[in-house]
Amino acid sequence: MNFFITVNGRKVKQGLFIVLISFFTALFFFSQSILHTPVFGTKDEPKAIYKGEKGISLTFNIGWGDVQAGPILDVLEKKEVRSATFFLSGSWAEKHPDTVKRIKDMGFEIGSLGYAYEDYTELEDEKVRRDILRSLDVLKKMDIKDVTILRSPTGHFDKRTLKIANKLGLTVVHWSLNSQDWKNPGVNVIVKNVQKAQKGDIILMHASDSATQTAEALPAVISQIKEKDQLVTLSILIANGKVKTTLVP
Template sequence: MKNISLILIAAFFTAWFLYIENLAQIPVFSTKDGPKAVYRGERDLALTFNIGWGDEKAEPILDTLNKEGVKAATFFLAGSWAERHPDIVSRIVKDGYEIGILGYEYKDYRDLEDVKIGQDISKAQEAFRKLNVKNIKLLRAPTGHFDERTLKIAGRYGYTVVHWSVDSKDWNNPGVPAIVKNVNKADKGDIILLHASDSAKQTAKALPLIMKGIQQKGLKLISVSEMIANGEASSREIR
């Protein structure tokens, strides 16, 4: 009986130790497996366009995509811009392209309180609801800058935050050759950042050359949602 008691006591303390050890590991696992921003996938290629403001460049870019036979692209639209351009939003949907949210106003989420981030996302949601754009699942931080708070808040609203792995730097208007060179770095699984706001004055001219490079590499263009759905998406931990 004495030996059995000792065994039971030892088993109890072993179980208690393992329980406490698991409790101590929870924060570690929570940090490791916490919110992440998708920035690339495993296969194919995704063209993404940000539109935060402007009246002139979106339609020429849509015309060029149509002319080049581009069937898949993802447009991240600011809710305030979408409200002012319902016809262009309708055309993006009609042309078969995916829409993601670029917030409502062009504000750096890192500078906002949690409640303000939530209000901006909610306001954008309402704008797209009124435009009858449904089932939006993707969000990109308006300025491209975000922190762990942004990811958690976006997750509560049901959005996956999407960054990029290749920056065309077209917003800086470095010249068509420079934009094409930047995009030509893209390979399988990359998410490419382009713009269709009025600041991107050279993007439409660069697109035919960009498409030529993509075709030469034998890569297929898909939407970001397709990239995420058809394979494990690489993600970067936010610390």
């Protein structure tokens, strides 16, 4: 009987030893993975902002179409929201000056979404620069001056993008919470995705025609955000305490 207990005790110890070895091995590889994950620049290089400290920012990308933007603006007007931020594609803005004017007249903050909605990581430096400048020129002609924020058109960016934007006086702003509204997963799913919002979050939504459920989901989304914290524009969020920056390879 004593031998039986001793043998099992050894097995238990061996089992625990194996578990501990496995744990520390996994921890080692995880640590190595973190250490070797490409960072989004150094502390001396420009970075992309993806989160603030106080307030919550509701942002909309518009790249094409003019069916969904109107209803979304109607909801924002009805809900008395003036603190959203719109990132506009230059090519879209040229085709829809009346909607651009309405966004401006309603007092919303406007940022650039580039001009041609291309992936900046796949373009040469000069093409990225020209695309950004062209978008700024379009907005300037529409009396939208002093644009200070840029969102990479496809959401993809690298160190080159950040450096080019920085030289043009722009801050690249990403997002910390994606509503996934462009997938049209259902109004309830969009609302549920935004339920995760916390102080400092930058929420991504769309006012392009691909997002057919955004306007319907928006009233509940706004109510949820207001329960969590105050709705603020990106410029206020960025200036309101600490910001979290993201590093790119």
